[in-house]
Amino acid sequence: xxxxxxxxxxxxxxxxxxxxxxxxxxxxxxxxxxxxxxxxxxxxxxxxxxxxxxxxxxxxxxxxxxxxxxxxxxxxxxxxxxxxxxxxxxxxxxxxxxxxxxxxxxxxxxxxxxxxxxxxxxxxxxxxxxxxxxxxxxxxxxxxxxxxxxxxxxxxxxxxxxxxxxxxxxxxxxxxxxxxxxxxxxxxxxxxxxxxxxxxxxxxxxxxxxxxxxxxxxxxxxxxxxxxxxxxxxxxxxxxxxxxxxxxxxxxxxxxxxxxxxxxxxxxxxxxxxxxxxxxxxxxxxxxxxxxxxxxxxxxxxxxxxxxxxxxxxxxxxxxxxxxxxxxxxxxxxxxxxxxxxxxxxxxxxxxxxxxxxxxxxxxxxxxxxxxxxxxxxxxxxxxxxxxxxxxxxxxxxxxxxxxxxxxxxxxxxxxxxxxxxxxxxxxxxxxxxxxxxxxxxxxxxxxxxxxxxxxxxxxxxxxxxxxxxxxxxxxxxxxxxxxxxxxxxxxxxxxxxxxxxxxxxxxxxxxxxxxxxxxxxxxxxxxxxxxxxxxxxxxxxxxxxxxxxxxxxxxxxxxxxxxxxxxxxxxxxxxxxxxxxxx
Amino acid sequence: xxxxxxxxxxxxxxxxxxxxxxxxxxxxxxxxxxxxxxxxxxxxxxxxxxxxxxxxxxxxxxxxxxxxxxxxxxxxxxxxxxxxxxxxxxxxxxxxxxxxxxxxxxxxxxxxxxxxxxxxxxxxxxxxxxxxxxxxxxxxxxxxxxxxxxxxxxxxxxxxxxxxxxxxxxxxxxxxxxxxxxxxxxxxxxxxxxxxxxxxxxxxxxxxxxxxxxxxxxxxxxxxxxxxxxxxxxxxxxxxxxxxxxxxxxxxxxxxxxxxxxxxxxxxxxxxxxxxxxxxxxxxxxxxxxxxxxxxxxxxxxxxxxxxxxxxxxxxxxxxxxxxxxxxxxxxxxxxxxxxxxxxxxxxxxxxxxxxx
Ligand SMILES: Nc1ncnc2c1ncn2[C@@H]1O[C@H](COP(=O)(O)OP(=O)(O)OP(=O)(O)O)[C@@H](O)[C@H]1O
Ligand SMILES: [Mg+2]
Numbered sequence: 012x013x014x015x016x017x018x019x020x021x022x023x024x025x026x027x028x029x030x031x032x033x034x035x036x037x038x039x040x041x042x043x044x045x046x047x048x049x050x051x052x053x054x055x056x057x058x059x060x061x062x063x064x065x066x067x068x069x070x071x072x073x074x075x076x077x078x079x080x081x082x083x084x085x086x087x088x089x090x091x092x093x094x095x096x097x098x099x100x101x102x103x104x105x106x107x108x109x110x111x112x113x114x115x116x117x118x119x120x121x122x123x124x125x126x127x128x129x130x131x132x133x134x135x136x137x138x139x140x141x142x143x144x145x146x147x148x149x150x151x152x153x154x155x156x157x158x159x160x161x162x163x164x165x166x167x168x169x170x171x172x173x174x175x176x177x178x179x180x181x182x183x184x185x186x187x188x189x190x191x192x193x194x195x196x197x198x199x200x201x202x203x204x205x206x207x208x209x210x211x212x213x214x215x216x217x218x219x220x221x222x223x224x225x226x227x228x229x230x231x232x233x234x235x236x237x238x239x240x241x242x243x244x245x246x247x248x249x250x251x252x253x254x255x256x257x258x259x260x261x262x263x264x265x266x267x268x269x270x271x272x273x274x275x276x277x278x279x280x281x282x283x284x285x286x287x288x289x290x291x292x293x294x295x296x297x298x299x300x301x302x303x304x305x306x307x308x309x310x311x312x313x314x315x316x317x318x319x320x321x322x323x324x325x326x327x328x329x330x331x332x333x334x335x336x337x338x339x340x341x342x343x344x345x346x347x348x349x350x351x352x353x354x355x356x357x358x359x360x361x362x363x364x365x366x367x368x369x370x371x372x373x374x375x376x377x378x379x380x381x382x383x384x385x386x387x388x389x390x391x392x393x394x395x396x397x398x399x400x401x402x403x404x405x406x407x408x409x410x411x412x413x414x415x416x417x418x419x420x421x422x423x424x425x426x427x428x429x430x431x432x433x434x435x436x437x438x439x440x441x442x443x444x445x446x447x448x449x450x451x452x453x454x455x456x457x458x459x460x461x462x463x464x465x466x467x468x469x470x471x472x473x474x475x476x477x478x479x480x481x482x483x484x485x486x487x488x489x490x491x492x493x494x495x496x497x498x499x500x501x502x503x504x505x506x507x508x509x510x511x512x513x514x515x516x517x518x519x520x521x522x523x524x525x526x527x528x529x530x531x532x533x534x535x536x537x538x539x540x541x542x543x544x545x546x547x548x549x550x551x552x553x554x555x556x557x558x559x560x561x562x563x564x565x566x567x568x569x570x571x572x573x574x575x576x577x578x579x580x581x582x583x584x585x586x587x588x589x590x591x592x593x594x595x
Numbered sequence: 596x597x598x599x600x601x602x603x604x605x606x607x608x609x610x611x612x613x614x615x616x617x618x619x620x621x622x623x624x625x626x627x628x629x630x631x632x633x634x635x636x637x638x639x640x641x642x643x644x645x646x647x648x649x650x651x652x653x654x655x656x657x658x659x660x661x662x663x664x665x666x667x668x669x670x671x672x673x674x675x676x677x678x679x680x681x682x683x684x685x686x687x688x689x690x691x692x693x694x695x696x697x698x699x700x701x702x703x704x705x706x707x708x709x710x711x712x713x714x715x716x717x718x719x720x721x722x723x724x725x726x727x728x729x730x731x732x733x734x735x736x737x738x739x740x741x742x743x744x745x746x747x748x749x750x751x752x753x754x755x756x757x758x759x760x761x762x763x764x765x766x767x768x769x770x771x772x773x774x775x776x777x778x779x780x781x782x783x784x785x786x787x788x789x790x791x792x793x794x795x796x797x798x799x800x801x802x803x804x805x806x807x808x809x810x811x812x813x814x815x816x817x818x819x820x821x822x823x824x825x826x827x828x829x830x831x832x833x834x835x836x837x838x839x840x841x842x843x844x845x846x847x848x849x850x851x852x853x854x855x856x857x858x859x860x861x862x863x864x865x866x867x868x869x870x871x872x873x874x875x876x877x878x879x880x881x882x883x884x885x886x887x888x889x890x891x892x893x894x895x896x897x898x899x900x901x902x903x904x905x906x907x908x909x910x911x912x913x914x915x916x917x918x919x920x921x922x923x924x925x926x927x928x929x930x931x932x933x934x935x936x937x938x939x940x941x942x943x944x945x946x947x948x949x950x951x952x
Binding site: 489491492494495496497498499500501505509510513514590591592593 | 643646647648673674675676679680681683684685687689690691692700701704705732733734748752
């Protein structure tokens with residue numbers, strides 16, 4: 012009944028219903044339109060005749076082996092490898108930074124979060140510059156081949172490089188999650204155990220592991236889910252040798268005119284990722300009782316690394332550099348080289364600013380001279396900005412409704428639903444949006460080929476992050492700050508404008524920039540939604556790469572990285588400007 | 596004239612827990628009323644209900660004769676029109692506004708023009724001696740300065756009712772004494788009714804024209820400070836207030852009236868067959884080194900110098916008793932002491948805490 016009232020409140024603004032009911036109704040409508048209905052639409056497609064036939068084909072037909080089972084095995088292998096490696100790498104880094112006397116640990120701690128800013132496809136492209144063999148032609152071969160170092164096939168293409176590219180991006184997430192759990196291990200606690208004479212391994216086993224196990228599980232599950240859903244890494248590093256994952260198979264099926272088969276594969280992806288995250292949630296809850304041990308211990312009792320201090324610091328720094336600076340430099344270098352992977356080639360600015368010349372790259376002008384690229388940059392920025400604003404608006408409705416409901420069943424449901432897109436691969440959200448918004452709905456025209464569908468898909472995919480930033484922004488504002496404003500007799504909108512919003516602004520800006528950057532550098536989500544009239548930087552980079560225009564692809568990728576970094580810097584500056592009261 | 600506040604059957608439940616349990620209370624205009632009680636007894640909840648920040652579960656609130664909350668009649672007036680100001684437990688200053696902004700914003704909401712606002716802000720800031728910090732942000736002020744700003748913000752619109760929730764709790768002892776005087780000055784100069792919440796009985800006894808003692812969501816007693824001290828209505832009030840607090844000792848009626856086996860000189864109440872609690876002020880307790888009739892044997896715990904005399908604590912099967920002795924020879928922990936209580940206790944309470952004599 013409450014739900015009914017709430018929904019009615021959201022739909023008929025004329026009725027005298029409370030603000031909470033209207034907000035709640037609005038929140039449910041937002042989530043339904045963005046996520047639930049498009050996904051349900053896929054399910055509906057699947058139970059049509061064509062859909063059921065596709066289910067049969069994919070699971071049991073002649074093509075099942077190639078279409079489903081082998082890609083599924085590949086996907087799982089990559090998922091497990093990535094999850095294990097990320098937890099190990101991120102965990103060791105987190106331990107070194109938070110618990111030991113590693114030199115430069117403060118710097119390493121900041122830098123270790125950076126790989127998250129380098130998208131997988133950038134790492135994948137950089138990989139080809141170094142490791143590609145000559146099977147795609149001598150021009151496409153990588154530096155090692157040119158230097159005369161033989162590159163085994165398994166290192167050049169396929170599962171191993173795909174997994175490595177994903178690890179290079181995702182270990183930063185694992186690091187962040189595990190480090191924040193480790194910080195709560197009271198250092199006094201470990202110091203107390205040390206004084207009690209426990210050995211180091213014993214301390215690790217008895218105190219540190221139980222406390223961080225939930226975060227290890229969560230990090231592993233998240234990395235698994237992300238790896239399983241990734242499209243760009245296997246597309247760049249797998250397709251040239253017909254190495255397929257579910258994502259590339261789904262993309263192929265949809266692009267070649269059998270969308271139902273694609274939907275079946277996408278459903279398998281969603282279910283796989285969801286199963287693992289659910290399993291992780293269960294395991295985590297079992298481990299939760301330990302997590303309360305945490306305390307804000309003092310700064311004492313860092314574990315001494317002895318003569319391993321410097322070697323470990325160098326190893327940590329190299330890892331971080333190899334996953335951030337190195338790929339960026341490699342791409343930059345390649346984009347100014349007449350032969351992408353050839354270290355002996357001459358340098359050229361052609362791919363950046365050159366005029367069209369029939370002798371080079373089939374007459375393509377440098378990217379800064381190419382009107383299509385300029386347009387793509389503007390479209391990408393525009394779509395990023397619009398998505399950021401729309402995602403924040405949607406998240407405000409959802410987040411404020413969650414806040415107003417103050418716990419309870421409805422708030423829990425809203426929260427779960429808002430986080431649902433985390434379980435859904437970007438490719439699947441793109442497919443769902445095409446399926447639903449790509450066709451006319453009643454009097455509304457099809458949105459296919461318009462920026463609107465990109466923004467809708469972007470908002471759907473980034474809703475969890477936006478909602479999280481709104482919820483965090485609210486949580487940090489003490490309720491009495493709003494109470495003291497209510498006592499003055501100010502109206503709720505006035506309190507929102509004068510008190511709540513200014514205080515929430517820094518977190519909201521951070522949320523906005525996160526959404527913006529995700530959108531600017533995303534490929535998985537937009538690869539199906541893209542049309543030539545609506546060029547996006549990532550898709551153009553991907554197309555250039557698949558068509559063999561490596562330098563163009565790399566130049567565009569460098570532009571994307573630049574935009575991401577600038578957005579981050581701007582966010583930091585804006586965040587500071589929005590809080591004059593924190594300045595001395 | 597209608598009273599400033601009249602509460603009738605006011606109840607607030609959070610789930611099964613009654614934070615306020617049937618409060619009836621009347622506070623006259625211009626009173627400085629202090630709400631006193633242990634942590635979690637519902638003081639803040641009462642203020643929040645008065646302010647209209649939360650609705651009661653049942654009951655009625657009238658301010659200056661106007662019903663502002665009446666669950667049965669469906670009346671619920673929001674905070675704005677109630678004409679009150681509130682200082683919150685943690686001050687709740689808006690961190691993104693300067694001191695001037697904090698004091699001025701409620702005036703802006705009230706519709707004052709810029710000139711009037713400026714004048715009022717500087718007047719109030721001068722009154723509370725924060726005029727030197729008008730351009731600073733709250734985060735850069737000390738605890739005592741923040742608190743003055745909070746009070747300035749609260750009184751700037753000249754509300755008829757001030758609700759102060761432990762405004763002095765975060766201050767050091769000296770600043771607390773200064774701020775007490777300051778609050779009383781503000782009260783005198785504005786003539787507003789004040790409801791002031793505190794844990795601190797010295798604060799209550801020095802500032803209040805009326806003290807309301809609360810316990811577990813109920814009012815134990817509401818009286819002038821001296822009346823509360825002289826004639827506590829319940830055992831809780833007797834044990835909670837007073838410096839040092841009065842002794843409460845349990846006496847049993849059978850087979851004869853006794854305390855832990857030691858016979859009383861006379862029955863504390865006539866015709867009562869249940870155990871009772873006797874209230875005896877420390878200054879009326881006499882301590883002896885030797886045993887004797889009607890003396891309770893106990894052991895020395897500690898002696899605290901108190902204005903030229905000593906407050907001596909003794910423990911025994913009767914519990915703990917403190918006595919004020921003009922002089923007490925050096926003793927060691929555990930030395931035997933014999934306690935003599937007066938024949939007539941200062942008050943007698945039934946087991947449920949109600950006073951019976
Ligand atoms: N929003 C709430 N939800 C549930 N219980 C609450 C809530 N607010 C207060 N309570 C409970 O109501 C009781 C009274 O709380 P209140 O804050 O009024 O106590 P108080 O007398 O102000 O205590 P203190 O002196 O510690 O500030 C407490 O038991 C508290 O746990
Ligand atoms: Mg309180």
